[in-house]
Amino acid sequence: MKGKWIGxxxxxxxxxxxLTGQALYVDDVDxxxxxxxxxxxxxxxxxxIRSIDVSAARARPGVVAVYTxxxxxxxxxxxxxxxxxxxxxEGIVFHARTQIPMVKDKARHIGDPIAVVIAESxxxxxxxxxxxxxxxxxxxxVVDMERALEPDAPLVHDDLDSNLAAHVVQEKGNYEAARAKxxxxxxxxxxxxxxxxxxxxxxxxxxxxEPKSQQLTVWDTTQAPIPIRNGIAAMLGLSEHQVxxxxxxxxxxxxxxxxxxxxxxVLVPWAAMKLNRPIKWIEDRRENFIGTxxxxxxxxxxxxxxxxxxxxxxxxxxxxxDTGAYDPYGLTVPLNTQSHGLGAYxxxxxxxxxxxxxxxxxIVTPVRGAGRPQGIFVIERMMDLAAKELGMxxxxxxxxxxxxxxxxxxxxxxxxxxxxxxxYDSGNYLPVLEKAMAMIGYDRFIEEEQPxxxxxxxxxxxxxxxxxxxxxxxxxxGARVSVESSGKVSVVTGxxxxxxxxxxxxxxxxxxxxxxxxxxxxxVTGDTAQFHWGTGTFASRGAVVAGNAVKAxxxxxxxxxLKLASKVLETPEEELELVDGQVRVADxxxxxxxxxxxxxxxxxxxGAVEPGTKPGLEATDYFGPQYGAxxxxxxxxxxxxxxETMMVEIxxxxxxxxxxxxxxxxxxxxxxxxxxxxxxxxSFYERLVYDDNGQLLNASLxxxxxxxxxxxxxxxxxxxxxxxxxxxxxGSKGVGEAGAIPVPSAFAQAVEDALADYGxxxxxxxxxxxxxxxxxxxxx
Amino acid sequence: MALHRITLTVxxxxxxxxxxxxxxxxxxxxxxxxxxxxKNGCSAGECGACTVIMNGEPVNSCMVLAVECDGAExxxxxxxxxxxxxxxxxxxxxxQGGVQCGFCTPGILISSRALLNRNPNPGDYEIRDALVGxxxxxxxxxxxxxxxxxxxxxxxxxxx
Numbered sequence: 001m002k003g004k005w006i007g008x009x010x011x012x013x014x015x016x017x018x019l020t021g022q023a024l025y026v027d028d029v030d031x032x033x034x035x036x037x038x039x040x041x042x043x044x045x046x047x048x049i050r051s052i053d054v055s056a057a058r059a060r061p062g063v064v065a066v067y068t069x070x071x072x073x074x075x076x077x078x079x080x081x082x083x084x085x086x087x088x089x090e091g092i093v094f095h096a097r098t099q100i101p102m103v104k105d106k107a108r109h110i111g112d113p114i115a116v117v118i119a120e121s122x123x124x125x126x127x128x129x130x131x132x133x134x135x136x137x138x139x140x141x142v143v144d145m146e147r148a149l150e151p152d153a154p155l156v157h158d159d160l161d162s163n164l165a166a167h168v169v170q171e172k173g174n175y176e177a178a179r180a181k182x183x184x185x186x187x188x189x190x191x192x193x194x195x196x197x198x199x200x201x202x203x204x205x206x207x208x209x210e211p212k213s214q215q216l217t218v219w220d221t222t223q224a225p226i227p228i229r230n231g232i233a234a235m236l237g238l239s240e241h242q243v244x245x246x247x248x249x250x251x252x253x254x255x256x257x258x259x260x261x262x263x264x265x266v267l268v269p270w271a272a273m274k275l276n277r278p279i280k281w282i283e284d285r286r287e288n289f290i291g292t293x294x295x296x297x298x299x300x301x302x303x304x305x306x307x308x309x310x311x312x313x314x315x316x317x318x319x320x321x322d323t324g325a326y327d328p329y330g331l332t333v334p335l336n337t338q339s340h341g342l343g344a345y346x347x348x349x350x351x352x353x354x355x356x357x358x359x360x361x362x363i364v365t366p367v368r369g370a371g372r373p374q375g376i377f378v379i380e381r382m383m384d385l386a387a388k389e390l391g392m393x394x395x396x397x398x399x400x401x402x403x404x405x406x407x408x409x410x411x412x413x414x415x416x417x418x419x420x421x422x423x424y425d426s427g428n429y430l431p432v433l434e435k436a437m438a439m440i441g442y443d444r445f446i447e448e449e450q451p452x453x454x455x456x457x458x459x460x461x462x463x464x465x466x467x468x469x470x471x472x473x474x475x476x477x478g479a480r481v482s483v484e485s486s487g488k489v490s491v492v493t494g495x496x497x498x499x500x501x502x503x504x505x506x507x508x509x510x511x512x513x514x515x516x517x518x519x520x521x522x523x524v525t526g527d528t529a530q531f532h533w534g535t536g537t538f539a540s541r542g543a544v545v546a547g548n549a550v551k552a553x554x555x556x557x558x559x560x561x562l563k564l565a566s567k568v569l570e571t572p573e574e575e576l577e578l579v580d581g582q583v584r585v586a587d588x589x590x591x592x593x594x595x596x597x598x599x600x601x602x603x604x605x606x607g608a609v610e611p612g613t614k615p616g617l618e619a620t621d622y623f624g625p626q627y628g629a630x631x632x633x634x635x636x637x638x639x640x641x642x643x644e645t646m647m648v649e650i651x652x653x654x655x656x657x658x659x660x661x662x663x664x665x666x667x668x669x670x671x672x673x674x675x676x677x678x679x680x681x682x683s684f685y686e687r688l689v690y691d692d693n694g695q696l697l698n699a700s701l702x703x704x705x706x707x708x709x710x711x712x713x714x715x716x717x718x719x720x721x722x723x724x725x726x727x728x729x730x731g732s733k734g735v736g737e738a739g740a741i742p743v744p745s746a747f748a749q750a751v752e753d754a755l756a757d758y759g760x761x762x763x764x765x766x767x768x769x770x771x772x773x774x775x776x777x778x779x780x
Numbered sequence: 781m782a783l784h785r786i787t788l789t790v791x792x793x794x795x796x797x798x799x800x801x802x803x804x805x806x807x808x809x810x811x812x813x814x815x816x817x818x819k820n821g822c823s824a825g826e827c828g829a830c831t832v833i834m835n836g837e838p839v840n841s842c843m844v845l846a847v848e849c850d851g852a853e854x855x856x857x858x859x860x861x862x863x864x865x866x867x868x869x870x871x872x873x874x875x876q877g878g879v880q881c882g883f884c885t886p887g888i889l890i891s892s893r894a895l896l897n898r899n900p901n902p903g904d905y906e907i908r909d910a911l912v913g914x915x916x917x918x919x920x921x922x923x924x925x926x927x928x929x930x931x932x933x934x935x936x937x938x939x940x
Binding site: 009011012014015016018019020021022023025027028030123198199200201202249250251252253254282284285498499500501666667669670673674676677678700701702706707708709710712714715716739 | 814915
């Protein structure tokens with residue numbers, strides 16, 4: 001669905017505020033009499049708390065209150081199970097242990113809060129943390145996933161028999177039968193380690209209780225303002241309409257900000273009501289590393305069964321997934337890994353089993369990609385190994401196995417994160433792969449360039465992978481669109497925004513429906529006082545789910561406009577058109593009325609209206625997809641490894657992708673660039689290093705390396721192919737995570753190719769120069 | 781804590797501020813002068829979100845004490861536009877799509893402006909080098925680098 005505005009690279013409506021320092025972020029909120037909170041977090045990853053003495057902290061001048069779990073009395077309760085396990089998977093085991101606001105008896109990771117100090121300044125609050133005396137009884141920590149499941153392992157949760165949090169087995173076809181018929185079976189162990197989301201803005205909450213109006217206002221760096229509002233209201237015993245949650249400009253989300261009812265999010269509003277003073281808490285960077293959720297660690301034992309000519313008969317993948325100390329986000333991440341474990345390929349037999357393991361580490365919840373990069377890493381690495389084993393070209397083996405275009409909707413016969421059968425709605429995968437190959441000059445590189453460069457002693461390699469991304473999951477989002485008496489249009493929706501350009505892409509959708517300029521459409525997101533139905537921005541769903549809700553609401557307004565204008569202009573609706581903020585008679589453009597005038601007529605101050613008339617040029621509507629839309633793509637990259645330093649330079653990076661109808665190519669490409677840079681981080685720079693005690697050794701941006709401007713390739717070459725999704729009227733699919741998903745698998749393949757002389761096999765991500773050196777040294 | 785009275789110029793305005801000894805330039809800008817465009821991403825000089833121009837040089841304002849700024853000349857993101865006219869770097873970054881969440885943007889704009897002040901025609905390497913201290917998690921940097929190139933070209937067109 002294209003229009004005058006949809007599909008155009010429109011400059012973003014929100015940028016002027018962001019460029020001039022005028023945009024409001026949570027840390028910019030300031031109120032008279034505001035207090036500041038700081039949290040004491042556990043010194044040990046696993047320790048029983050014998051006692052906590054806060055008397056000295058309370059006595060420090062400037063400290064207003066110090067709270068521990070004991071002070072919370074009945075308000076102390078574990079957080080909600082945000083995502084329950086699917087009920088329709090047979091034999092599923094799931095033990096819900098959700099995070100606690102403050103430690104009562106036992107600390108289960110170094111981020112677990114033990115006490116909170118509220119003081120006149122953050123400086124005083126942090127000093128007072130030093131005054132608190134905690135008597136710890138250190139316990140043996142559970143750090144390693146495999147060790148965690150040994151019978152004599154210490155227990156993260158004492159009331160469970162083991163550290164097993166969940167166990168899920170799903171099967172499509174019959175893998176064992178397929179294996180029996182296979183010519184070749186390949187078996188490997190593949191590792192993915194932990195990384196951080198590392199949004200530039202740390203988390204933060206400001207809460208303000210207004211006793212006269214009995215209203216609680218909370219500014220929160222959340223991706224899900226409406227569920228947070230409902231959760232805070234329930235906890236504090238307030239009506240949902242007494243709580244207003246505002247997610248203003250958010251400095252990047254990437255997943256952890258969707259994690260709800262985090263300790264600080266619960267405690268700051270609670271304390272603000274108790275003390276009757278506004279309170280601000282802003283996470284510092286160290287806290288962001290130890291107290292904000294993380295992702296990615298898994299161990300896969302995977303097997304692939306093939307025929308001699310490279311047709312994959314089946315895959316068997318048994319993996320462990322580290323959920324950290326608690327599992328409030330249910331099985332979203334490992335289910336995503338399962339549902340991406342076959343990638344873009346038509347593989348008839350799939351046995352997939354995972355065990356989720358509690359460890360004494362930070363909680364795991366989705367981080368951009370959310371289990372998908374792991375699934376793609378595993379299947380794509382196995383494809384490469386199979387190609388080598390069979391002496392086949394890696395592009396050819398992929399082509400032979402891609403899902404053909406006439407097979408859509410393609411059923412995967414397993415349950416995915418939306419608790420329904422995974423179905424790839426639409427796509428055309430071969431042209432996407434061929435496009436990436438053409439752009440990188442695949443044949444020429446393999447046949448000419450690489451041999452020439454190798455002869456010069458250079459270590460250059462190519463990576464070529466395909467990927468899918470399930471996006472745009474339900475349940476639903478909503479929007480309200482109104483034409484104001486000025487003729488300008490207002491759009492409100494419940495999702496939050498963290499830089500995805502919603503103020504522009506939603507405005508484009510409305511501008512096409514109502515025939516107005518995109519700059520005359522003002523979008524509000526993330527304020528529960530403006531719209532209070534919806535879930536949030538996650539799983540690459542904003543443009544798909546909220547976008548289509550915006551379209552539906554705008555279509556409702558359009559119908560009202562036409563009906564009223566038809567009466568005023570005494571012309572049938574079919575002969576009217578909406579252009580330049582006017583409704584006009586198509587054949588007689590001078591017979592027209594402005595939307596502003598119509599808006600005034602639709603909201604009369606005196607006189608009578610027809611029965612059943614609803615005031616205003618306004619409509620509210622909702623959209624919920626039948627199931628998620630699956631995007632796809634292919635990445636090709638060329639790297640050069642310096643054998644002296646083991647540094648890897650990305651010489652070229654190509655991505656061809658299909659996210660259905662593109663609303664705004666500038667925004668879509670921006671999403672891809674950002675995802676790719678995180679993917680590069682996940683490939684070579686970003687690894688959270690926990691020691692045997694469960695201490696995080698690199699909890700700073702000096703030690704945990706994000707890609708910098710000098711680490712990025714010169715260009716990211718992008719091709720858009722569009723297979724509109726049949727599941728929504730716009731035809732869009734999500735793109736938010738697309739860049740992050742394929743990069744580690746492409747990078748590993750390219751580096752392996754570059755180091756072909758050394759015969760090294762890469763079965764892990766992230767790598768690093770040291771790790772590459774170790775791998776090569778091990779080969780001798 | 782002892783207060784120190786300092787005088788400095790911020791975005792062309794003379795400011796007289798009483799600051800405690802331990803207050804950083806970043807906190808003084810955000811809390812005393814309510815110039816909240818400058819962002820705090822790490823308080824440790826690692827992310828560059830708080831970059832401002834101090835006496836012509838880009839600095840991490842979280843690593844400078846306010847008392848060190850007596851007599852200094854400071855430019856923050858709020859001071860880049862003049863008389864409603866955006867700085868060429870601000871214009872170019874919108875054109876190129878170099879803004880996403882906007883949190884790193886003030887620091888990026890300041891580092892870019894400082895670069896163009898000392899080198900009106902930087903090459904790709906010089907731009908990347910000038911931005912190496914500014915972390916961005918959303919954009920992958922390439923659009924920003926293109927924006928700095930475009931801003932340099934705009935300026936040279938105006939100059940010629």
